[in-house]
Amino acid sequence: EARLNSAFFLTPEAERPHITTTIDRERKIVRATVRGVVTRSAGFYGDQGCVIHPEGTDSVLFAPTPVKTTLPDAKSQPWPMGDRVVEAPWPADLDRRGVDAAMDLAFSDPEALTAGMLVLHKGRIVAERYALGATADTQLESWSMGKSLTATLVGLLIQQGALTLDAPAPVPSWQAPTDPRRAITLSHLLRMSSGLHCTSPGDPDFAPERDGYPAHALVYSGAIDVFRFSTSRPLQFPPGTEGRYRNCDPLTLGAIVRQVVESRGETYLTWPQRALFDRIGIRRQVLEPDPYGNFILSGFDYGTVRNWARLGLLYAQDGVWQGTRLLPEGFTTFARTPAPGWATPRYGGLFWVNGTQELD
Numbered sequence: 001e002a003r004l005n006s007a008f009f010l011t012p013e014a015e016r017p018h019i020t021t022t023i024d025r026e027r028k029i030v031r032a033t034v035r036g037v038v039t040r041s042a043g044f045y046g047d048q049g050c051v052i053h054p055e056g057t058d059s060v061l062f063a064p065t066p067v068k069t070t071l072p073d074a075k076s077q078p079w080p081m082g083d084r085v086v087e088a089p090w091p092a093d094l095d096r097r098g099v100d101a102a103m104d105l106a107f108s109d110p111e112a113l114t115a116g117m118l119v120l121h122k123g124r125i126v127a128e129r130y131a132l133g134a135t136a137d138t139q140l141e142s143w144s145m146g147k148s149l150t151a152t153l154v155g156l157l158i159q160q161g162a163l164t165l166d167a168p169a170p171v172p173s174w175q176a177p178t179d180p181r182r183a184i185t186l187s188h189l190l191r192m193s194s195g196l197h198c199t200s201p202g203d204p205d206f207a208p209e210r211d212g213y214p215a216h217a218l219v220y221s222g223a224i225d226v227f228r229f230s231t232s233r234p235l236q237f238p239p240g241t242e243g244r245y246r247n248c249d250p251l252t253l254g255a256i257v258r259q260v261v262e263s264r265g266e267t268y269l270t271w272p273q274r275a276l277f278d279r280i281g282i283r284r285q286v287l288e289p290d291p292y293g294n295f296i297l298s299g300f301d302y303g304t305v306r307n308w309a310r311l312g313l314l315y316a317q318d319g320v321w322q323g324t325r326l327l328p329e330g331f332t333t334f335a336r337t338p339a340p341g342w343a344t345p346r347y348g349g350l351f352w353v354n355g356t357q358e359l360d
Contacts, residue, residue: 002026003019006141020033041053045064045080046064051289052291054291061291069284071281074283078310081280088124091121094121097170099126106129115132115138115140116128123313123316139303140305142303142308144299146298147351151250155326155331156326157257185240187349190347191341192250193240193340194239194340195236195238195242196230196246197234198358200247201214201217203244215246226294227292228292230255240341241341242341243342251294251296256293279321280311284304319332336355
């Protein structure tokens, strides 16, 4: 299933039938070999999940760190801070047949691999269903949904006064007076319109014979320092003029988040749990890093359906959670507003916004 539906796109199509794998369950290491020649490994590192090792090694370059919640057992608290759902009559202003039909449609195509769906109405769970062996406790593969977590962590730091949305991005290597990247702001990065040269198969002018293996995918598969790689990209377009779906922008934001958190003397690997997840009822969200301990968060992130519903609820409430403002006023509007640098209104602030009505 993983070969077919998970990371298949990271491997050139011609090589996919020629991959063999072995699993060392005692050491918690998986090895993948291509055509019996190239072998790479990944290991399991507790609360940091699974991490691809640098070539020629079976280890990582950071200290795995337990991530513990301070919240009580979820069953002891009502939704949304817990998982106890209080029975109540169906809302009079909600079309039950329509909700049921939407649920049936979501699970109607087996090839869609729908594992779970949840519907909130005014913050209340009104429908929830699972398939493929998943349950409300299953940490599901979330891929680029993780970009919305990066946006939220940036929003938290803006609300705390540590960052400014329209200020130049505080990347140390961009600060030379003649460096054109000094003009890149946090807003540009959030809108994936920084102009950094980060080739992607989704680029309209992408040419494999010229561009080689795309940088957009290398951050997943290369076992490299993804923050250093992303912030080292040269400028391809003037900032704010060209929106493209490329991983280097959210990863640059991730580098800025780590820089701020560690400058305050806080533990980076546990900071999202303390700063965000514990505050909105999420007890476990697996954020897998690169081998240098940098959260990738353009993929390799796992959360339950209810976890994502909580994040959606935070945004539906303009960044306020149970009376406390976590995100700056207007930040959720920024996130859902189509970015001006994009040729079509598909993207906002690290959120897909469906501006082309493709999902209607």
